[in-house]
Amino acid sequence: MLEITLFYVAGTVALxxxxxAMTRINAIHALIYLIVSLLAVAMIFYLIGAPxxxxxxxxxxxxxxxxxxxxxxxxxxxxxxxxxxxxTWMSASVWIAxxxxxxxxxxxxxxxxxxxxxxxxxGVVGAKQVGLNLFGxxxxxxxxxxxxxxxxLVGSFHLGRRYLDRAPISDLKQxxxxx
Amino acid sequence: xxxLNVPLNHILLxxxxxxxxxxLGLMIRRNIIFILMSLEVMLNSAAxxxxxxxxxxxxxxGQIIFMLILSIAAAEVAVGLSLVLQVQxxxxxxxxxxxxxxxx
Numbered sequence: 001m002l003e004i005t006l007f008y009v010a011g012t013v014a015l016x017x018x019x020x021a022m023t024r025i026n027a028i029h030a031l032i033y034l035i036v037s038l039l040a041v042a043m044i045f046y047l048i049g050a051p052x053x054x055x056x057x058x059x060x061x062x063x064x065x066x067x068x069x070x071x072x073x074x075x076x077x078x079x080x081x082x083x084x085x086x087x088t089w090m091s092a093s094v095w096i097a098x099x100x101x102x103x104x105x106x107x108x109x110x111x112x113x114x115x116x117x118x119x120x121x122x123g124v125v126g127a128k129q130v131g132l133n134l135f136g137x138x139x140x141x142x143x144x145x146x147x148x149x150x151x152x153l154v155g156s157f158h159l160g161r162r163y164l165d166r167a168p169i170s171d172l173k174q175x176x177x178x179x
Numbered sequence: 180x181x182x183l184n185v186p187l188n189h190i191l192l193x194x195x196x197x198x199x200x201x202x203l204g205l206m207i208r209r210n211i212i213f214i215l216m217s218l219e220v221m222l223n224s225a226a227x228x229x230x231x232x233x234x235x236x237x238x239x240x241g242q243i244i245f246m247l248i249l250s251i252a253a254a255e256v257a258v259g260l261s262l263v264l265q266v267q268x269x270x271x272x273x274x275x276x277x278x279x280x281x282x283x
Contacts, residue, residue, distance in 0.1 A: 003183055004183065011189070011193045015196055018197055021216065021220075022200055022207075022208070022216075022220070027210070037223075038223065041197075045227075047183055048190065049234050050242050053242045056245070056249060061219075061249070061252070064253070065219065065252060065253060068260055069212070069260070072263060072264065073212060075264065076212075076263070076267050090207075098206035099207075102199050102202055102203045103199075105202075106196070106199045113195065116186075116187050116188050119183070119185065120183055120185045120187045120189070120234060121237075122235070122237045125233065129239045133240065133243055134239075134243050141247055145246070145250040146250075148250060148251065152253065156257040156258050156260070159258070
């Protein structure tokens with residue numbers, strides 16, 4: 001019974017914090033709400049019997065990927081001017097039409113989901129079972145994922161290095177003064 | 180801990196709501212940082228659906244797909260954020276609408 005309550009609380013927290021994250025003006029505030037949302041999803045993972053995935057969600061998503069976002073936002077140094085500009089982008093005329101279209105899609109999704117039956121989980125699937133499958137039938141997928149990560153590493157290194165090389169000194173001084 | 184007696188419907192509902200919120204964010208926001216965040220939300224909601232389906236049948240496959248999605252998200256964010264740095268450097272703005280033409 002307690003677990004069911006926890007599940008619904010975690011789901012509500014995830015939804016509310018995601019909505020708040022998407023509507024914030026300041027990017028850092030949005031990021032904090034996003035981290036809360038990811039933690040709530042990790043809680044859901046734990047409750048439906050996937051503790052290993054819950055740990056990965058916290059360590060990699062909320063830990064590593066969000067820290068990347070924080071670093072980049074701090075490097076961009078947006079400040080109050082960015083906030084004012086962001087506000088003008090959030091007027092109602094901008095979001096009403098996409099919201100209506102998304103609601104239609106959501107109604108279709110609901111129609112499909114309504115036909116699904118059965119309990120969400122039948123037991124815990126632990127790290128051992130996941131690991132055995134990961135390096136058994138799915139070993140090719142692991143290799144492909146490693147190639148993808150290598151490509152991401154090389155790509156971001158390439159782009160980021162040019163960013164550092166091409167920054168003129170006068171611009172850097174301007175940035176420091178603005179700070 | 181044996182099984183959670185919640186209908187599979189409800190977790191799919193949460194997952195699809197998260198996906199819709201992420202998609203709305205993607206359509207509404209013009210700041211590249213927020214667009215990347217929305218992509219994260221959408222990937223995460225898809226991963227939630229995968230793990231829920233895996234838990235429903237008591238199989239580890241859903242969790243394995245989650246890990247693949249995780250690596251995709253990591254690679255995408257790394258490349259995307261370095262592109263954000265480039266865009267900010269070249270165009271002095273994060274507005275996606277201002278960066279709608281390509282030049283080497």
